[in-house]
Amino acid sequence: MSDDKCKRCGECCRLTHPVTNADLGYCKHLKFNEDGTTTCLIYDDRINKIIYTQDGVVWYCTTIDKSKNKPKGCAYNE
Ligand code: SF4
Numbered sequence: 001m002s003d004d005k006c007k008r009c010g011e012c013c014r015l016t017h018p019v020t021n022a023d024l025g026y027c028k029h030l031k032f033n034e035d036g037t038t039t040c041l042i043y044d045d046r047i048n049k050i051i052y053t054q055d056g057v058v059w060y061c062t063t064i065d066k067s068k069n070k071p072k073g074c075a076y077n078e
């Protein structure tokens, strides 16, 4: 699996609360492009960066192979 198969849909950058499963929206570092793709604004420096905090819960960015957030349709599930 190589990065060029990523559809850049941004769905793996959508945060979900681990207890309530509430949708917390997209990461603040995600940019939506006019062509429908998305871009991480801190891509080269994203690993282990804190991307969201709520009620003492902290979300860190990680690589897609370690992420639990690979939605249906993601190229990394294929
Ligand atoms: S920091 Fe991580 S979760 Fe946020 S937009 Fe970049 S890759 Fe996605």
Ligand code: SF4
Residues within 6 Å of the ligand: 005, 006, 007, 008, 009, 010, 011, 012, 013, 064, 070, 071, 073, 074, 075, 076
């Ligand atoms: S969900 Fe999968 S296809 Fe979409 S941006 Fe994330 S890694 Fe790429």
